[in-house]
Amino acid sequence: MAQTWIKMRRSWELYLLVLLPVLYLIIFKYIPMFGVIIAFKDFNVVKGILGSPWVGFKHFENLFQSPNFSVLIKNTLLISAYSLLAGFPIPILLALALNEIRTGFFKRSVQMITYAPHFISTVVMVSIIILMLSPHVGVVERIFTFFGLPTTNFMGEPGLFKSIYVWSGVWQEMGYASIIYIAALAGVDPSLYEAARMDGASRLKKILHIDLPSLIPITITMLILSLGNLMAVGFEKIFLMQNPLNLSTSEVISTYVYKVGLLGANFSFSSAVGLFNSVINLVLLIAVNAIARRVSENSLW
Amino acid sequence: MTTNIKSRGQIWRASASNATKIREPFGDRVLLTGIYLLLGVITLTVLYPLIYIFSSSISSPDAVLAGRVWLFPVEISLRAYKSIFQSTQLMTGYYNSIVYTVVGTFINIAFTVLMAFPLSQRNMPGRSILMIMMMITVFFSGGLIPTYLLVKNLHMLDTRWALWLPGAFSVFQVIIARTFFQSSIPTELQEASQIDGCRDIRYLWSIVLPLSKPILAVMTLMYAVGHWNAYFDALIYLRSENLFPLQYVLRNMLILNAADPEMLANTAQSLRNKGFEEVLKYALIVVACVPVLIMYPFVQKHFVKGVMIGSLKG
Numbered sequence: 001m002a003q004t005w006i007k008m009r010r011s012w013e014l015y016l017l018v019l020l021p022v023l024y025l026i027i028f029k030y031i032p033m034f035g036v037i038i039a040f041k042d043f044n045v046v047k048g049i050l051g052s053p054w055v056g057f058k059h060f061e062n063l064f065q066s067p068n069f070s071v072l073i074k075n076t077l078l079i080s081a082y083s084l085l086a087g088f089p090i091p092i093l094l095a096l097a098l099n100e101i102r103t104g105f106f107k108r109s110v111q112m113i114t115y116a117p118h119f120i121s122t123v124v125m126v127s128i129i130i131l132m133l134s135p136h137v138g139v140v141e142r143i144f145t146f147f148g149l150p151t152t153n154f155m156g157e158p159g160l161f162k163s164i165y166v167w168s169g170v171w172q173e174m175g176y177a178s179i180i181y182i183a184a185l186a187g188v189d190p191s192l193y194e195a196a197r198m199d200g201a202s203r204l205k206k207i208l209h210i211d212l213p214s215l216i217p218i219t220i221t222m223l224i225l226s227l228g229n230l231m232a233v234g235f236e237k238i239f240l241m242q243n244p245l246n247l248s249t250s251e252v253i254s255t256y257v258y259k260v261g262l263l264g265a266n267f268s269f270s271s272a273v274g275l276f277n278s279v280i281n282l283v284l285l286i287a288v289n290a291i292a293r294r295v296s297e298n299s300l301w
Numbered sequence: 302m303t304t305n306i307k308s309r310g311q312i313w314r315a316s317a318s319n320a321t322k323i324r325e326p327f328g329d330r331v332l333l334t335g336i337y338l339l340l341g342v343i344t345l346t347v348l349y350p351l352i353y354i355f356s357s358s359i360s361s362p363d364a365v366l367a368g369r370v371w372l373f374p375v376e377i378s379l380r381a382y383k384s385i386f387q388s389t390q391l392m393t394g395y396y397n398s399i400v401y402t403v404v405g406t407f408i409n410i411a412f413t414v415l416m417a418f419p420l421s422q423r424n425m426p427g428r429s430i431l432m433i434m435m436m437i438t439v440f441f442s443g444g445l446i447p448t449y450l451l452v453k454n455l456h457m458l459d460t461r462w463a464l465w466l467p468g469a470f471s472v473f474q475v476i477i478a479r480t481f482f483q484s485s486i487p488t489e490l491q492e493a494s495q496i497d498g499c500r501d502i503r504y505l506w507s508i509v510l511p512l513s514k515p516i517l518a519v520m521t522l523m524y525a526v527g528h529w530n531a532y533f534d535a536l537i538y539l540r541s542e543n544l545f546p547l548q549y550v551l552r553n554m555l556i557l558n559a560a561d562p563e564m565l566a567n568t569a570q571s572l573r574n575k576g577f578e579e580v581l582k583y584a585l586i587v588v589a590c591v592p593v594l595i596m597y598p599f600v601q602k603h604f605v606k607g608v609m610i611g612s613l614k615g
Contacts, residue, residue: 008426013501014419018431021416024469025434032443032451049450094343097336106337110344112601117347119593121530123548124586127555128350131582139353142368171347203329236533240556254445261446262537274444282440 039272052268059272068256076252079238080230082166088226090174092219095181096211100203114175126240129168130155156245165241165250184218185211216296224292228285231277253277358382358583362576365583381577381584391585393543394550401546402528405465409524410517412470417478418505439472445537452538463538464531464546474520481516482509519603526593551589555582 008015039059041052063069094114101107120128133140133154144151154160192210201209235254242250253273261270352372357365361376369375385391419425420432443451448467457463486509494504510517532548539545 004426007424011419011422011425011501014422014425017415017502017505018419021412021470022431022434024412024466025438028448028451028467028469029438029442032447033441035443035447035450038447038450094340097340100333100336101340106340110340112598113344114347115601116351116597119526119530119597120590121532121548123530123532123552123555124589127551127582127586128354130556131354131579131586132350137366137368137579139368139371142371171350174343175347202326203332240552257445258537262449267446267450271444271446274446278442278444285440 036271036275038268039275041268043268043271055268059269060276062269063273063276068251071248072251072253072256075249076231076233079162079165079233079252082162083169083233084226084230086166087170087173087177088223090170091177092181092215094174094178095185095215096207098178098182099185099211100207111175115179116175117172118176120172122236122240125168125172126237129164129241133164153245155241155243158246158249161241161246161249165238169237180218180222181215184215188214220292220296224285224288227288228281230284231280354583354586358580358587360580362580365579366576378580381580382588384581385584385588390542390545390550391547391554391588394545394547397543397545398529398547401461401464401531402525404461405528406521406524408465408469409471409474410520413474413478413520414505414510414517416470417475418482418509420475420479421482422501423483435472435475449537458538459540459544461544464528464534467534471524474523478513478516478520481513485516486512515603518600522596522600522603529592547589551585555585 035049038049038052040054040056041049042055042058043049044052098107098110117125132138135141135151135153138154140154141151152160154164188210193206196206196210231253233252233254235252235258238250238252239255239258242255254277257270257274257277260266260273264270349372353370356372356374357370358381359377359379360370360374361378364370364375416435420428420435422428442448452458452463452467457466490508491504494508499507530548532546532552535544535546535549536552539549
């Protein structure tokens with residue numbers, strides 16, 4: 001005990017350094033966490049968070065009974081699952097392919113070009129989507145017409161919203177997402193390849209029996225993280241891609257929270273929706289992590 | 302003698318390449334060709350929209366409206382760019398974005414180092430409590446509304462502080478910095494400096510930070526790109542037009558279709574048609590991406606390094 005005290009006194013400069021970030025965490029992270037109690041209150045601006053009356057689970061009951069509820073959950077889950085199915089394997093394939101070719105001009109160009117879209121802002125990305133898909137002048141419509149395919153107002157078609165969202169996301173992020181797998185492949189012991197070569201393994205065999213197994217730990221980590229975020233569909237891009245025509249398939253929990261809460265000034269109800277969403281995310285994360293720990297040795301904690 | 306070695310080297314290299322040619326079986330060559338083809342197609346798919354947008358931005362309005370631009374610019378005209386620089390809204394947005402990015406990134410770096418350095422010191426009591434306190438914020442958060450109410454109660458609504466303080470550091474970056482401090486800076490340096498009477502703050506300032514330039518560069522770039530590309534905080538916290546960052550202004554012009562009258566004012570009436578507005582949008586996209594594009598070739602390797610350090614965890 002006395003020793004800890006001496007150590008603490010010796011580290012006083014470290015505590016001084018960390019003071020500002022800790023204050024930041026308390027003010028900007030922990031106070032809003034406590035502020036979540038407004039989900040169980042009828043928040044009133046005049047009375048403040050503490051003075052507003054408790055109403056128990058009223059807002060949650062309203063949420064579960066509202067006709068929007070099933071649509072919101074369905075859209076959120078479908079968009080997430082679709083993004084995961086398309087967006088998760090493609091970066092791994094890209095990394096495996098890049099790993100097969102020799103370092104040189106071609107490889108460096110492929111990497112440089114495919115990483116680039118990651119740095120395009122959401123606003124610009126959505127603008128690009130809208131411009132390229134716009135009726136009559138958009139290049140996609142012209143390409144479709146050229147090949148004799150049927151065209152439509154792509155952004156106004158509710159059935160196409162998810163595909164546009166997911167594949168533009170793949171276009172933007174596949175290169176950058178592959179970096180982490182490329183890094184993992186770079187760490188594979190070269191003697192494994194030499195041994196495989198001695199045994200006469202083909203390229204495909206080497207990919208299947210050396211590359212893929214060495215990607216498993218990082219893949220599971222990434223998969224747990226993505227599954228844990230299944231209900232947390234990014235607000236920014238969806239919000240910008242929404243228009244009155246596609247709202248039936250594009251309204252997700254986060255955009256609903258923003259509209260009801262900030263635009264409609266319905267703070268308590270909106271907090272309840274947000275809280276419901278984060279609780280589900282947390283449960284998913286813990287569940288997926290537990291499963292991963294049971295079936296393989298890889299888990300987050 | 303030298304020629305001898307050289308020629309022997311050539312022979313060796315020639316025989317080696319012959320050997321690989323013989324050993325590379327048919328199936329492998331087919332697979333490799335397939336891989337090259339696949340990568341080529343992917344690269345072209347990524348590249349095409351980027352080239353198309355740039356070409357459209359310097360083509361004539363008529364050509365764009367008539368759908369004559371496919372890959373290369375048609376009837377080159379820079380009028381759209383000229384009118385962009387006449388828009389006060391856009392120029393204010395550009396200026397604001399630079400302010401948000403420079404100050405915001407400085408705050409981010411300061412807070413990240415202040416948090417990460419003590420976390421990297423193994424002999425500081427309470428280190429694990431700090432770590433847990435930080436990690437909890439990754440899994441639990443108050444959410445949008447409570448954070449908004451907090452910013453409102455702090456009277457930061459509609460001020461620049463609302464874009465600087467609520468995201469003062471990212472936990473992910475702190476972990477990267479902490480890992481770097483722990484693994485890449487030899488502990489002998491700290492022991493030696495302690496013997497010379499150097500305390501923690503001085504050690505951080507004179508030894509750790511100068512040795513951490515690569516990781517600081519990566520962090521600066523990650524944070525700066527984040528600030529430059531952000532629009533959501535401006536959307537919820539800002540009301541005054543003179544505070545709007547570029548991305549917010551762009552959203553109004555590109556997605557909500559509210560062009561700045563100033564941009565259309567000096568163009569001839571015949572050009573104030575849909576065609577010119579279309580070209581203007583392409584040019585706006587190019588102008589918004591310029592700072593990131595200029596930076597990109599220089600920093601691409603650093604970004605890769607940043608992701609790699611981050612993936613080590615620990």
